[in-house]
Amino acid sequence: xxxxxxxxxxxxxxxxxxxxxxxxxxxxxxxxxxxxxxxxxxxxxxxxxxxxxxxxxxxxxxxxxxxxxxxxxxxxxxxxxxxxxxxxxxxxxxxxxxxxxxxxxxxxxxxxxxxxxxxxxxxxxxxxxxxxxxxxxxxxxxxxxxxxxxxxxxxxxxxxxxxxxxxxxxxxxxxxxxxxxxxxxxxxxxxxxxxxxxxxxxxxxxxxxxxxxxxxxxxxxxxxxxxxxxxxxxxxxxxxxxxxxxxxxxxxxxxxxxxxxxxxxxxxxxxxxxxxxxxxxxxxxxxxxxxxxxxxxxxxxxxxxxxxxxxxxxxxxxxxxxxxxxxxxxxxxxxxxxxxxxxxxxxxxxxxxxxxxxxxxxxxxxxxxxxxxxxxxxxxxxxxxxxxxxxxxxxxxxxxxxxxxxxxxxxxxxxxxxxxxxxxxxxx
Amino acid sequence: xxxxxxxxxxxxxxxxxxxxxxxxxxxxxxxxxxxxxxxxxxxxxxxxxxxxxxxxxxxxxxxxxxxxxxxxxxxxxxxxxxxxxxxxxxxxxxxxxxxxxxxxxxxxxxxxxxxxxxxxxxxxxxxxxxxxxxxxxxxxxxxxxxxxxxxxxxxxxxxxxxxxxxxxxxxxxxxxxxxxxxxxxxxxxxxxxxxxxxxxxxxxxxxxxxxxxxxxxxxxxxxxxxxxxxxxxxxxxxxxxxxxxxxxxxxxxxxxxxxxxxxxxxxxxxxxxxxxxxxxxxxxxxxxxxxxxxxxxxxxxxxxxxxxxxxxxxxxxxxxxxxxxxxxxxxxxxxxxxxxxxxxxxxxxxxxxxxxxxxxxxxxxxxx
Numbered sequence: 001x002x003x004x005x006x007x008x009x010x011x012x013x014x015x016x017x018x019x020x021x022x023x024x025x026x027x028x029x030x031x032x033x034x035x036x037x038x039x040x041x042x043x044x045x046x047x048x049x050x051x052x053x054x055x056x057x058x059x060x061x062x063x064x065x066x067x068x069x070x071x072x073x074x075x076x077x078x079x080x081x082x083x084x085x086x087x088x089x090x091x092x093x094x095x096x097x098x099x100x101x102x103x104x105x106x107x108x109x110x111x112x113x114x115x116x117x118x119x120x121x122x123x124x125x126x127x128x129x130x131x132x133x134x135x136x137x138x139x140x141x142x143x144x145x146x147x148x149x150x151x152x153x154x155x156x157x158x159x160x161x162x163x164x165x166x167x168x169x170x171x172x173x174x175x176x177x178x179x180x181x182x183x184x185x186x187x188x189x190x191x192x193x194x195x196x197x198x199x200x201x202x203x204x205x206x207x208x209x210x211x212x213x214x215x216x217x218x219x220x221x222x223x224x225x226x227x228x229x230x231x232x233x234x235x236x237x238x239x240x241x242x243x244x245x246x247x248x249x250x251x252x253x254x255x256x257x258x259x260x261x262x263x264x265x266x267x268x269x270x271x272x273x274x275x276x277x278x279x280x281x282x283x284x285x286x287x288x289x290x291x292x293x294x295x296x297x298x299x300x301x302x303x304x305x306x307x308x309x310x311x312x313x314x315x316x317x318x319x320x321x322x323x324x325x326x327x328x329x330x331x332x333x334x335x336x337x338x339x340x341x342x343x344x345x346x347x348x349x350x351x352x353x354x355x356x357x358x359x360x361x362x363x364x365x366x367x368x369x370x371x372x373x374x375x376x377x378x379x380x381x382x383x384x385x386x387x388x389x390x391x392x393x394x395x396x397x398x399x400x401x402x403x404x405x406x407x408x409x410x411x412x413x414x415x416x417x418x419x420x421x422x423x424x425x426x427x428x
Numbered sequence: 429x430x431x432x433x434x435x436x437x438x439x440x441x442x443x444x445x446x447x448x449x450x451x452x453x454x455x456x457x458x459x460x461x462x463x464x465x466x467x468x469x470x471x472x473x474x475x476x477x478x479x480x481x482x483x484x485x486x487x488x489x490x491x492x493x494x495x496x497x498x499x500x501x502x503x504x505x506x507x508x509x510x511x512x513x514x515x516x517x518x519x520x521x522x523x524x525x526x527x528x529x530x531x532x533x534x535x536x537x538x539x540x541x542x543x544x545x546x547x548x549x550x551x552x553x554x555x556x557x558x559x560x561x562x563x564x565x566x567x568x569x570x571x572x573x574x575x576x577x578x579x580x581x582x583x584x585x586x587x588x589x590x591x592x593x594x595x596x597x598x599x600x601x602x603x604x605x606x607x608x609x610x611x612x613x614x615x616x617x618x619x620x621x622x623x624x625x626x627x628x629x630x631x632x633x634x635x636x637x638x639x640x641x642x643x644x645x646x647x648x649x650x651x652x653x654x655x656x657x658x659x660x661x662x663x664x665x666x667x668x669x670x671x672x673x674x675x676x677x678x679x680x681x682x683x684x685x686x687x688x689x690x691x692x693x694x695x696x697x698x699x700x701x702x703x704x705x706x707x708x709x710x711x712x713x714x715x716x717x718x719x720x721x722x723x724x725x726x727x728x729x730x731x732x733x734x735x736x737x738x739x740x741x742x743x744x745x746x747x748x749x750x751x752x753x754x755x756x757x758x759x760x761x762x763x764x765x766x767x768x769x770x771x772x773x774x775x776x777x778x779x780x781x782x783x784x785x786x787x788x789x790x791x792x793x794x795x796x
Binding site: 015016019020022023026027029030033034037041044045048049051052053056057063064065066067068069070074075148149150205206207284285286287288289290291292295296299300302303304306307310311314315317318319320321322324325326328329373377380381382411414 | 450452453456457459460463464466467470471474478482485486488489490496525526527535536537538551553554555568569570573574598599600601602604605624653654655656657658660661664665668669671672673675676677679680683684686687688690691693694695697698742746749750751
């Protein structure tokens with residue numbers, strides 16, 4: 001009997017049911033889309049913040065002070081210590097290796113540069129542009145093109161040579177200020193330390209590199225006669241914003257606490273792990289970047305969280321109102337059922353079961369629509385998909401049932417308060 | 429039919445009674461309009477203020493513009509020009525650099541001269557530890573390789589001085605290899621005036637671009653450079669966040685509007701009998717349309733006014749909670765929110781009437 005009532009109610013009131021279903025589906029697609037976007041926004045903005053460049057810098061422990069004013073390096077080339085380039089790839093093997101988005105090694109020294117107009121002094125900087133590397137089975141590409149995304153090159157980026165090419169002179173970049181000063185153009189040949197180089201592009205970095213020649217690392221190592229040597233490495237890592245726990249000294253922690261610290265992607269714990277694989281290296285946060293990106297990140301995530309809450313509340317209210325509206329119109333049915341002898345609980349259970357069915361169907365449709373919307377938002381704004389976690393489906397279904405119950409319960413109770421006779425007469 | 433005085437009284441009574449007798453029905457309609465107006469107001473208010481609120485969060489990154497004199501020092505007139513161009517809200521720190529020799533190790537070291545307090549404020553992300561009564565800020569690497577907490581004997585060619593640290597700092601940049609001393613001491617010891625000025629301009633990405641352009645125009649002898657990584661990240665993050673807020677608000681507002689339309693349409697369709705009785709009693713289609721439309725319009729006005737107030741409240745609170753600064757109501761939004769809600773309600777309530785007009789009143793009353 002109960003099942004027949006239920007079935008017939010859906011069969012005969014298609015219009016009314018579809019209005020309710022539509023409202024629930026709309027409300028739940030809001031919930032799905034907002035939860036998905038709000039949940040993923042942190043990761044997405046964290047990726048955007050990588051355009052700030054590296055947040056960790058590695059230098060040799062034994063190194064002497066940098067003597068650098070306005071882009072002019074006054075430190076003698078022979079002075080100071082170096083890091084072994086071969087060791088750098090080990091960074092990918094640390095616990096948080098996947099969070100190392102890229103790194104760029106640098107080797108620099110002032111050199112005399114022969115141009116067609118004469119000789120001048122400038123800094124020679126060697127680095128990776130987009131060097132393909134592998135660690136174990138993992139293939140990856142790293143260098144300044146990804147770590148310093150604000151570097152702009154007019155012309156073409158040089159390739160990362162493994163060895164000094166025999167036939168043609170290797171390509172290098174000329175800093176924009178240097179190019180202007182020495183009247184260097186794309187395609188010009190220069191000579192440093194007896195080696196011929198070709199300028200393939202003009203670099204505009206907005207920094208000290210604008211006054212330098214930037215060459216592939218291995219070419220610079222050969223010109224400077226310092227094979228395998230690297231002066232400084234900047235590392236771009238995805239990190240968790242620093243908190244009080246992050247600032248604690250791991251060497252003074254109990255083993256359990258230390259494990260928790262070690263397994264959190266704080267800049268400090270990543271730096272600690274880098275020091276473990278690179279002995280004699282000093283790993284520092286680039287504080288300007290690391291300390292502030294967390295703040296920006298938490299503001300954006302916080303905003304989206306609050307907006308999501310507001311949207312969820314609005315969706316809940318809208319769905320409740322829609323459910324209440326459909327049930328309020330059915331007080332004659334309630335009156336009829338009661339006058340035929342149905343108890344309050346029987347009426348309520350019929351209406352709530354109907355609501356539950358509507359909620360589950362509407363919730364599922366809403367989840368699918370919301371997931372598509374979130375995907376679209378991710379693609380169009382960040383160029384990468386926002387993935388909706390399957391657990392959101394459970395949350396959304398639960399929320400749909402809860403909200404439709406809340407919306408229906410009040411209306412059902414209201415409908416049951418009236419005397420059936422009065423309702424049926426149409427006086428209520 | 430031109431309504432005379434009696435019919436207009438009747439219409440008014442019908443309108444009022446329709447809402448009063450079925451309070452709960454009117455209430456659910458009111459809630460659904462109010463929800464739409466609330467979320468639309470809140471989203472638009474936040475969106476309009478988001479750029480400046482979020483841009484403020486970038487102030488901790490330190491200087492975003494560096495002004496360097498190509499040759500010689502910045503003159504007092506040029507410094508005044510910088511102050512005048514970027515305004516009082518900007519932080520301006522002139523810095524001079526020179527190379528000194530540490531007398532014990534004979535190592536070269538870069539010494540900067542600047543207003544130490546201003547420098548600390550500008551670089552709030554550096555970590556500072558206080559060291560004592562001195563006046564200099566000593567970079568972490570200088571402390572590690574040379575001083576180990578003690579004072580520093582520096583020779584500047586003809587002059588020399590014992591530099592006592594006031595604090596040590598970690599920056600993770602070249603500054604860790606430097607020592608900063610108060611500008612007056614620096615000028616006295618080296619005879620060099622500052623040739624670089626670090627500027628922190630607060631504002632939206634386009635305002636910073638404007639500041640760079642006017643600084644370049646005001647200082648033809650100097651080079652004005654944005655700290656590109658920061659300005660670029662600010663543009664990216666602020667732009668993307670605005671887009672996300674806009675896109676997700678648009679999704680929410682459109683869906684919730686559809687939801688409201690469904691509720692409205694549903695409840696009008698439930699009133700088929702009212703409609704049929706009116707028609708059977710001789711009301712014209714126009715009169716019935718007018719009655720239903722004005723009822724919805726009144727509900728929409730009341731609902732959207734309440735929604736506007738709620739929406740402003742939510743935006744204000746989100747600003748306070750997330751940005752520590754209130755997002756103020758935008759009075760200009762009231763009109764579009766009000767008009768939009770009324771228009772939607774009108775469409776939602778009159779569209780189903782067209783459907784009903786095709787059916788004979790007798791059919792509806794018989795329950796077909």
